[in-house]
Amino acid sequence: MRKRRAYIINSTVILLIIPLILLLATYEDVSSQIVFYQSERMQVERTYRVVSYIEMDFQRTLEISGKRAVVTVVDYIASTGNFLSASSSPANITIRDLMLVEEAQGVSQQYADKLMKDQTVFRWLLNISSELDKQGYTLEVDDTAISDVASMSRDKRKEFLRKNVDITVAPLDSFRIVVRARIDNVKIYDSANNVVYQGTIPRDGYVYSIVSIEELEDPMFSALTGGRYFRSIRPCNYTYPELIDRPIKVLYGDGASTVYHYPGVYSKTTDIGNIFFGNAYPGDGASAYVIKSGTPTDPSIPMIVNTSLTEGGDLADPSKVFKTGDLGVLAFDETSGGGSNSWCSGLEYRLNITVTNNAGEDLNDYQIPILLSTAKDLTTQVLGFLFSHTDYSENQDPFKNGAAIEIYDENCRPVPFWIEYWSPRKSKALIWIRDSLEDRESKTYSIYFGEGTPTKGYHPEQVFLFFDDFTDPWTEKWQEVDDTPTQSGGELTIPGGNSYYVVRTKETLDYSDSFAIRFRMKGTANSDWDSGVGIDDVLRHTVLFTDDYSGSGDGMAIHLAGWWPATAVGDGGRADIRTFNTYEAQVVPLTNILRITEFTFRDILDQDANAISRQERADTRSLGWTFGTPQYVYLVTDTDGSTIPDTIFDYVLVRKHPSSGDLLDDPNFNGIKVSSPQKLRRDIEEKPEGSSSITITPARAYDLQPFVECLMDQRYFGTYSGWSFFERLENSNRNHEGYVRLAKRMQDELGIKYGNEYYPIGLVSFMIPHRVYDEKLFNIFVSLQIAPEEGVSSADYNFLNHYFKSRDVISSTGYRVWGISYEDPNNPNPNLHNPREVPFFIDYETATAIFGTEGANDLLKR
Structure with a gap:
């Protein structure tokens, strides 16, 4: 019994231990797996x-x-x-x-x-x-x-x-x-x-x-200029003009003007040269207007009204868009009158003339003489009607006569002019205008005439390199040197004296090519009298041109080295110096291989507008110096004896003159053909009844200041057509399309497109050899004696390769830009300081990228 009980107990213990052993084994396995994992x-x-x-x-x-x-x-x-x-x-x-x-x-x-x-x-x-x-x-x-x-x-x-x-x-x-x-x-x-x-x-x-x-650093600049010029890549604030904002502001509106373009400076004051901008018309005085609402009344003053940010949009206040002092350009689709068939003036009659350059050379920005005479292709009937139906000053001296005339070009733009003389008795007049005519080129002008207030001209100071008819105080343009002149009735009197340089111009002539000083003078008494004009150069070499008289007339004198002795003296002096004569001193400086400056002095017109054509010539071949860049014009006199005559000047002007030949000289200026299709009295056009000279047209007001600031700072724009950074490292656009494909792939992968548009990879900045825009580049051009060429695009890759590498041309023709490098030479704005001196040109493709198609079409002078 005991053995059986022991067996049962042992069996029970074993049964209890087995789960423990299994649990222990499982734990060890799990622990091992945990450690492993x-x-x-x-x-x-x-x-x-x-x-x-x-x-x-x-x-x-x-x-x-x-x-x-x-x-x-x-x-x-x-x-x-x-x-x-x-x-x-x-x-x-x-x-x-x-x-x-x-x-x-x-x-x-x-x-x-x-x-x-x-x-x-x-x-x-x-x-x-x-x-x-x-x-x-x-x-x-x-x-x-x-x-x-x-x-x-x-x-x-x-x-x-x-x-x-x-x-x-x-x-x-x-x-x-x-x-x-x-x-x-x-x-x-x-x-x-x-x-x-x-x-x-x-x-x-x-x-x-x-x-x-x-x-x-953009290495193109240093590499192509031989280390003379450097530029770093800095973006303009308007980085991608084709994608985001353009570096110009624009307002749309209704306009009226006799000119297609008007450049000026935006202002809140109504001063001449300003473009007033604001809510409402402030009154007369400004040269142009951009106002929120109103109605144009006088097309001779460019005006844009009912302005909006988009074409046909809600009205916008220009003062919320533009800033005072900004550079502006007004552009009109049509001009009032719109062409040669419309009536541009309030005067009753119109004579259309064609002026042709037969001088044998291009006349760029030149003083063009328009001689109304039977010596030209103008009939006696037409001239008779013109002079008999034009109100004039009725002065016995034709040089003192003004006439009721106006001159317009084919686009109904008023043309600045000056009447040198107007002689109804002889049906003859000489009128000066300023324009450019290529060799054999013709242009048509319309002379309006009839009843009205006689005038000597329209902006005559814009016609010549220098002009003074002494209607304004002489101190505005002249500076006293040896004595003080007097002024009365549009005449300047310089007192007699011993070798006097009485006055000189305040400003330098600022022109170094061939030119002529044209003036009209007389003495107050037939006594010893040597008077005329002088010109000096940068080294103060002075040349004098005087009419010498000592009783019977000594003639035309050119003084190359002081007053005495005269280097050249003619033998046909006038017997009576108390009547006005017109003279011309012609200077041809440094235009030939021998560096001989040639001088000609001519007595060309008497008081009755008859050609006399006495002259004397001289040059500098016998001197120990060479006449350099002209500086100041002087009025001079040398009078001795018991009676010391004064000298009276009627006008003084300076015009460009060809370096050879006399085709632009009196008496007939044979290098300029003047003709008219109107041959008979009935051909003269009369003003239609009820004709209107105001045409309301779509117009745009541009503010170019943001673009100008990018030019001044030499900033870069990102454009599709420009040369990318990689192309600049290669100085070639051969791989442009390949680089564009690469860039698009990268933008897709990185997800950095501008909406659905790809960013461009091209770069462009501009090179302007001008003191205001880039003094360093200007100095390089001066030191290397490089002259900027018309039509060469200022886009940097084109400019560098053209001027510094084998005259390569990459971009298409470059055009001047209104307000920046161009203004109408017949209607200059005193506030712009002659933009035509600025060598800035932009090709149409680049202009479209920066300004847009509409802006390029409006702003390029094409």
Whole structure:
């Protein structure tokens, strides 16, 4: 019984122990698995951290090596003048190779070593491999240890890296470069030789690094100018005018004007030369108006009313859009009158004349003499009707006569003019205008005449290089030298004296080509009298032109070296100096190989407008100096004896003059043909009844100040057609389309498009050799004796290659821009300081990119 009980007890114990043993075994198994999985998780986390670290460090490496590679290329090109080859070493491949191994076909190894400083992807692989080795890992690429890659030859190593390191260097937009990279076939082993990672770096996709080129030197400038000129890439505030905002402001409205364009300065005051802008018409005085609402009344004063931000939109106050002092341009679709068939004036009659340049050379911005005489192709009937139906001053002296006439061009724009003489008795008049006529070119003008207030001219000071008819105080244009003149009735009297330089012009002549000083004078008594004009140069060499009289008339004198002796004296002096005569002193400076300045002095017209044509000639061949750039015009006299006559001047003007020949000289100015299709009295046109001279037309008011400020600061615009940074490294746009495709791919991958539009990659800045816009470039042109050429686009890549490399032309014809480099020479604005002196030209494609199509059509002088 005891044995059985013991057996039962033992069996029970065993049965109780078995679960415990099973539980213990299970616990040990689970514990083992937990330890294993914890160890595996730790290994995975460690591997993740290692790979993540490699990815982040790889991105930093791309940024550093990318910047160094770009700087290396820029420095090499700027220093040597050697551009990359667009075919054999394009910019993106060159930068990629420098990033990989510090070697590139297009860059000297010396520059690469100096600037890259071993900051390459290969050096990074060596460094990261060493760091991993310290942590018990081994890095392989394409089953090759990095140490083995280092042992390869340079060419084999370069080939290996190009195969396994996928780097793409591309323009991202106009002002940024992107580097996209991935390392293929990567393996990482642990210390037990287990593969802990196999794949690419990064694990998914690519690593991207964006490099800004802002403030980086644009190497084109230094390379093409031989180090004379530098420019850094700085964006304009209006960076992408084709995508976002343009560097101009515009208001739309209804306009009326006799001119298609009016440039000026926006102002809140109604002063001459200003474009008044505001809510309502403030009154007369301004030269043009832009107002929120109103009705144009006088088309001779350009006006835009009912202004809006969009064509046909809600009214907008111009004072909320424009700023005082900003440069503005008004553009009109049509002019009042709209053409030669409409009536431009309030006068009753119109004579249409055709003026043809037969002078044998282009007359650019020239004083054109219009001689109304039977010596031209004008009939006696037409001239008789003109002079008998025109109110005039009825002065016995035809030079004192004004006439009720107005002159308009084919677009109904008023033409500045000055009447030198108007002689109804002889049916003859001489009128001066200012225009440009190419050789053999013809232009048509309309002379309106009839009943009205006689005038000597319309803005005559705009016709000549210098003009004074002494109707305004003489002190406005002249400065006293040896004595004080007096003034009365439109005449200036200089007192007699011994070798007097009585007065001189306040301003320099500012013209160095051939010219003529035309003046009218007389003496107050037939006594010893030598009077006339003088001109000096920058070295104060003075040449005098005087009519000499000492009783019977000594003639025409040219004094090349002081008053006495006269270098040349004619023998046909006047017997009576108490009547007015018109003279002309002609100067041809430095226009021939021998550097001989030629002078001619002519007595051309007497008081009754008869040609006398006495003259004397002289030149500087016998002197020890050469006449240089002209400076001031003088009024001079030398009188002796018991009776000292004064000298009276009626007018003084300076005009351009051909350097050879007399086709633009009195008496008939044979180089200018004046003709008219109107031959009979009945051909003269009369003003139609009820004709209106006001045409309301769509018009636009532009504010160009933002664009001007970008020009002044030499800023860059991002455009689709401009040369990208890579093209500037190659000095070629051969790869433009390829770079555009690369950029679009990168923008798609990074998702940085502007809406649905791609950002451009092109760049353009402008080069203007003018003191105000770029004094450094101006000085370079002066020192190299380069003259800016009409029509050469100022876009930097075109400008540099044209003027500094084989006269290459890349852009199409460049045009002047209204308000910046152009204004109507017949209607200049005194506030703009002659923009036609600014050599700024922009091709139509670039203008369209910056201004838009409408703006380009309005603002370019084409």
